[in-house]
Amino acid sequence: MEDVFVNKVSESGLITLDLEEYYPTGEAIVFDMKDYLFMGLILKEKDFREALKTMDWDIYADKNVALTCSADAVIPVWAYMLAASYLQTIAREIVFGDLDFLHKTLFIKNLSHLDINEFIDKRVVIKGCGDKLIPELAYVEITKILRPVVKSIMYGEPCSTVPIYKAAKKA
DSSP states (O other), X not given: OOOOOOOHHHHTTEEEEOGGGGOOOSOEEEEEGGGGEETTTXXXXXXXXXXXXXXXXXGXXXXXXXXXXXXXXXXXXXXXXXXXXXXXXXXXXXXXXXXXXHXXXXXXXXXXXXXXXXXXXXXXXXXXXXXSOOOHHHHHHHHHHHTTTOSEEEXXXXXXXXXXEEOOOOO
């Protein structure tokens, strides 16, 4: 009698979701307001407006921009708004914050485009290992997105998973 090997993982109906597919792409760059401070302390409106008008904005073209101030200075809100208005015409994405916040924001934005219809009443494994470091924030976000529609959520690899959520059986 010949032994037949059955791939139980492929027959299980599990869907593996790899968060690396939603990893932010594109170059990230900082627009730092400290570069426009007089004596490293205050922002002069007239000088700031002139600097923005004459600036070569091409360095931000199609890049993800973190708009921040790394100096310990009080920056008026309108100044961030003004910088954002210039950046919006050329940058791919703009967020207020540092590069880490930019990365996390882009990750959440990418996950928000997930078509949850593909996962309705499915058993989903969120892949746990990979080549890129996935922030915990992404795992929390994908759990929030999928939990309302799936049968179950597991973490890890199809051959070795940690159960996260299982829907109650429908009557």
